[in-house]
Amino acid sequence: MNAPRHLTLRERIYEEIVRMIVSGELPSGTPLDEKALTEKLQVSRTPFREALGTLAKEGLIEIKPYRGFYVRSFSRKEVEDLYELRKTLECFAVQLAVPNMSDRHIAAFERILDDAVTALQSGDLATYGARDRVFHETIAELSGNAALIETLNRLALQIQIGRTIANESKDFAQRAAQERDDILAAFRARDIARASALMAAHIADVQGAVLERFRNEEAK
């Protein structure tokens, strides 16, 4: 067995901070007080700083030198850029993945999306978002391109924040579910061009929904 029976402190801290950020509990720009958090979590500086360092590299928090840690705030432009990049990467993933899809894979996608819709209907947005994420991660995996998978994984948390924001609109969540079904239909038909185009449109739609919520904000 290779899985650690016991999470390290570093990992627990990491997960905890991620949870607080993606849930919206810690909004953009919030300072993360090292002393307060290490005392609250009963850990020393070492694993705390390591976890925060990782988060910083993943673009979830920013380190202002000699001034501490802050939850990262995204400018409107940064959000736009992130989703433009995501569009490029995920379309690439789709193009690589479709030829690798067996009927078994298609069935797996169906199950994922079914779960998502079920969660959405019962109002469980957390599960809905999680299934959505798995949908995209599975496509990436099927691309078989390790460098691409790695790159998308690195962006996953930033994207997750966007997902939480966008899904605040049930209207959008509903539409997105339909879009994913359409993508799956293109998978079934092994129609690469169509699947890629639908994915681009889907991500553009998410982008729009996230930017919608940025009317007021002016970050950095």
Add this chain to the structure above:
Amino acid sequence: MNAPRHLTLRERIYEEIVRMIVSGELPSGTPLDEKALTEKLQVSRTPFREALGTLAKEGLIEIKPYRGFYVRSFSRKEVEDLYELRKTLECFAVQLAVPNMSDRHIAAFERILDDAVTALQSGDLATYGARDRVFHETIAELSGNAALIETLNRLALQIQIGRTIANESKDFAQRAAQERDDILAAFRARDIARASALMAAHIADVQGAVLERFRNEEAK
């Protein structure tokens, strides 16, 4: 002034290891003995491990749990994947960058490529490679997409290794220089489609040159 007058140990270690790896001094798969290196560099474990952790995230070394640090080895497939991704990302960068190019930018590109060719002719492959890298980095910068710039930066070191390998063939280096000139010509004409296509062809050419050197190797 914001630049540190004095590099931190972590940074010095990082730079030193990078230098040793990209120069080929430490070939693929070489174990990095923590005790030996910390003694040689006269530093403690803390900055050493931090530097190595960063390198690992950048894919230059791999950490085999409880067995130490090793210079990362790439399988043929991983190299292929890396360059397929690079193609996608750099073509995207070109498409974004071309509309932002002023005559001043074009002139800057000319200078960069002139320097590169001068270096190549005098046999200074290190400078040649460095200018090549600047060429690509400048395009990324001009794209104006922060997420894309960040992503390409993360891959830069892996790409740098490939560059060193590919440029061992002077024949290839010569051809690559011509290809970059062609790309620049497309920039001058503000021909986005052509610039993008030439960039794809250029990177495919590098990919081929690197893979050429992988005949024998079987990594991981």
Add this chain to the structure above:
DNA sequence: CTTCAAAATATTGTATGCAATAGCCCAACG
């Protein structure tokens, strides 16, 4: 000679102390 378990060893995770450095505050001065 093979197998298995326990001891020896190496790596990793965590806590903590100390020194260096940068940012902040405020008072003294122009």
Add this chain to the structure above:
DNA sequence: CGTTGGGCTATTGCATACAATATTTTGAAG
């Protein structure tokens, strides 16, 4: 009233000690 500079504080970099865990080696039993 603005500016300057010095002391205070928080953050950071580094070293080191110790505990926990995984791997490797050893050695004895079958």
